[in-house]
Amino acid sequence: MSEMNNKFVFVKSDERESEHIAAPKYSYWRSVFKQFLSKKSTIAILIIASIVILLSIIDPMLSGYNGISHPNINNDSMKFIGPCFKYLFGTDSYGDNLWNVVWIGARNSLGIAGLTTLITITLGVTVGSIWGYSKSMDKWMIEIYNIIANVPFTLIVFVMMYILGRGFWQLIFAMSVTSWLGTAYFIRTQVMIIRDREYNLASRCLGTGKWTIVKNNILPYLISIIVTSISRDLPSYISLEVFLAWLGIGVGESTPSLGKTISANRIFMTNSGYLFWIPVAVSAIITVSLYVAGQTLADAADPRTHR
Amino acid sequence: MKKYVWGRVVRAILSAFIVTVIAMVMIYTLIPRHLIFKTDPTYQKLGGKADDRERYKNTAYERLGYIYFDEQVDMCKAYAADSVEACNVNGSSQANEVAEKYEADGWTVKQYKAGGYYAYKDVPIFKIVANFFSNLIEIDHPWRVNDSSNPDLKRRIYFGTDYNGVPALMGEGTKHKYLIYFDGSFPFIHQNVISLNLGKSYPSYAYTDISKVISSGQGTEKSTMQKFETGSKTKSAVIQHSCTYKATKNLDKLDKNKFTDNYATCDTTKKDPSMIATSMTFGVLALLLAYCIAIPAGMLMASHKGKAADHIGTVWINFMIAVPSLAFIFFGRQVFYLLGFPTSFPSLGAHNIKSYIPAIVILALMNTGSLMLWTRRYMLDQSNADYVKFARAKGLSQSEIFKKHILRNAVIPIVHDLPASIILTITGAVLTETVFAIPGTGKLLPDAINEHNNAMIVALTILYTSLSIFSVLIGDLLMTVVDPRIKLTDDGGAN
Numbered sequence: 001m002s003e004m005n006n007k008f009v010f011v012k013s014d015e016r017e018s019e020h021i022a023a024p025k026y027s028y029w030r031s032v033f034k035q036f037l038s039k040k041s042t043i044a045i046l047i048i049a050s051i052v053i054l055l056s057i058i059d060p061m062l063s064g065y066n067g068i069s070h071p072n073i074n075n076d077s078m079k080f081i082g083p084c085f086k087y088l089f090g091t092d093s094y095g096d097n098l099w100n101v102v103w104i105g106a107r108n109s110l111g112i113a114g115l116t117t118l119i120t121i122t123l124g125v126t127v128g129s130i131w132g133y134s135k136s137m138d139k140w141m142i143e144i145y146n147i148i149a150n151v152p153f154t155l156i157v158f159v160m161m162y163i164l165g166r167g168f169w170q171l172i173f174a175m176s177v178t179s180w181l182g183t184a185y186f187i188r189t190q191v192m193i194i195r196d197r198e199y200n201l202a203s204r205c206l207g208t209g210k211w212t213i214v215k216n217n218i219l220p221y222l223i224s225i226i227v228t229s230i231s232r233d234l235p236s237y238i239s240l241e242v243f244l245a246w247l248g249i250g251v252g253e254s255t256p257s258l259g260k261t262i263s264a265n266r267i268f269m270t271n272s273g274y275l276f277w278i279p280v281a282v283s284a285i286i287t288v289s290l291y292v293a294g295q296t297l298a299d300a301a302d303p304r305t306h307r
Numbered sequence: 308m309k310k311y312v313w314g315r316v317v318r319a320i321l322s323a324f325i326v327t328v329i330a331m332v333m334i335y336t337l338i339p340r341h342l343i344f345k346t347d348p349t350y351q352k353l354g355g356k357a358d359d360r361e362r363y364k365n366t367a368y369e370r371l372g373y374i375y376f377d378e379q380v381d382m383c384k385a386y387a388a389d390s391v392e393a394c395n396v397n398g399s400s401q402a403n404e405v406a407e408k409y410e411a412d413g414w415t416v417k418q419y420k421a422g423g424y425y426a427y428k429d430v431p432i433f434k435i436v437a438n439f440f441s442n443l444i445e446i447d448h449p450w451r452v453n454d455s456s457n458p459d460l461k462r463r464i465y466f467g468t469d470y471n472g473v474p475a476l477m478g479e480g481t482k483h484k485y486l487i488y489f490d491g492s493f494p495f496i497h498q499n500v501i502s503l504n505l506g507k508s509y510p511s512y513a514y515t516d517i518s519k520v521i522s523s524g525q526g527t528e529k530s531t532m533q534k535f536e537t538g539s540k541t542k543s544a545v546i547q548h549s550c551t552y553k554a555t556k557n558l559d560k561l562d563k564n565k566f567t568d569n570y571a572t573c574d575t576t577k578k579d580p581s582m583i584a585t586s587m588t589f590g591v592l593a594l595l596l597a598y599c600i601a602i603p604a605g606m607l608m609a610s611h612k613g614k615a616a617d618h619i620g621t622v623w624i625n626f627m628i629a630v631p632s633l634a635f636i637f638f639g640r641q642v643f644y645l646l647g648f649p650t651s652f653p654s655l656g657a658h659n660i661k662s663y664i665p666a667i668v669i670l671a672l673m674n675t676g677s678l679m680l681w682t683r684r685y686m687l688d689q690s691n692a693d694y695v696k697f698a699r700a701k702g703l704s705q706s707e708i709f710k711k712h713i714l715r716n717a718v719i720p721i722v723h724d725l726p727a728s729i730i731l732t733i734t735g736a737v738l739t740e741t742v743f744a745i746p747g748t749g750k751l752l753p754d755a756i757n758e759h760n761n762a763m764i765v766a767l768t769i770l771y772t773s774l775s776i777f778s779v780l781i782g783d784l785l786m787t788v789v790d791p792r793i794k795l796t797d798d799g800g801a802n
Binding site (some may be wrong): 146147148150151152154155158159161162163232235238239242243246247249262269276280281283284287288290291292295 | 628633741776
């Protein structure tokens, strides 16, 4: 007995300690990445997406190709060389290395899509969060939304491109001028739903500050929604750029882009098919890999999937 | 409910109006006006002749409603009516006086190289907008025609019989001869009383009514044996029901052989369907095919959640949503080419079924992605509902629950999008139509932009915007029919 008594030590009752709830350690971002990288297929897609993005950033810097000067334009022996070891994607009708043409085009297309997404998401999330919180704003914002949301998006882009003229910044403006409203509406609805959930009500009753509620209770849900929107928007803007360039309404003469390369090379589809199909395949790889990676990240960012 | 629908209709009209006004103001103020001649061959040909070019340019502007344009003759008529002849002499004192008066009125007065004044003045933008909207809906009435060469024109509306002896509501003094008539083609009863005037197209389809460009047949004329009012029987492509008034001074012998009255300007039957008909044929068939594929596929995915069918379907959905449509269309076209189908629509023409299959299948497949995604989503949402659990507890079989309980509820949101999908096939599938060279409405807008066809852009803006807004309204109403639990108003009471 005495031996036993020696092994135990009396603990003083501690107010602060008794408030502590023993729960497993949880870090939001660590869980997100753990979840995100848990599938091998995701890692493969992620590697493809990063290779594509890196190539489109690095290659134009190394090659110095700008899409305006064509040094081999008078050298017929350099034109229409099929894909080989030296020219992986072959050479085009100007005698330019298609590899460089594709990557600078991809850089600009990614830039257009990326900037447009950045603008629409920033504006959309900012306006959408305020819109979701403020009831007085809701009244007239919903009217504006109803007027614009029902107008076909391609019609808006077409008419804007017609009015502004062709070009890199014009295209970004035309694509983002109304689409942020859609994102804002989406965020507004989500904020409205999450704001009035029971756990937030409880949190508010317990005296949690507004800012803490936004940061800890609402933002984690919004992050997954925002990532979903990004992963949908980014590929769709790339597709739209290709689509507009095909119709001759895209970026101007001096800016190379994937869409313009595809559109310009369509006449070689039967004779030198690689000139057309390689840019098409690259655009498809970019959009699909970004979309899938984004969707998986969005799933991982949803706290409900964390164990 | 009635009040709510009216409110929605008013708002729909208002928003179509606002959008069109914004587009018009931007187009007519921000875009340099002379760009409309960029692709006009006649204007390019007049390059050497400065006077003719100036006259051609200003006449075109006047016809399109941009400016008021008067030449010396008109100027003299306006200010020196009693001495028109003297005033018409270049350099005469009367002419100079008239020119000064015009300048004082705010006109820009200039002189041709060959002599002679001309003056022009911009039509204010609000006037252009007002003109467009006041002429948008035309109603035919017996006082519509003013023909100085036919002073004793009777003005009346009466019941008569058409050239086939079929009863029709006809008019004299009206623009159209047949106001309401019957024939053998859908929807069997037709009217010419109310028509939509969307303005005139320029430079492509020069000065043709835009509504005609979109809705009349294309290709070469197709003649059939026809009996005319005078009793003569000839081979002709004329559509007699479409005849409109022609001034007496313009009537020629051929007209008098066929018609007993002044209604001799008629549309003609064409071999190929109109742009709208072409686009709608493709669009509606593709939509049907898409629904036939996507709804069963989405159901299959939902009922096999987490199994192989679901995974394959998810890969397909991701692929269809992410891949650029251009890439998919070309890929599909290549596949069909290897199967022996034509790569473009005109190579076999509008009357061979092989021209339709590739584009329809490709369009349908492009639609399946999001349709499958939403069908699966709605089915899964429903399958967790309490009534489904109850049905399962009662011992109903899985397929019975799926068909009779879940599908009926899951289909409601899909029904909501149906009218919009059908109506918006009018706007055409831009890319598919371009790639297959299909003569539909899809290419109208991009072409109009490349040709600087301002009137066409404005017309398509109002047309597409109102179609899209109203189809959403129809979708909402249709949803309340399919599911009576849904109320569009919050009053909660009976209608």
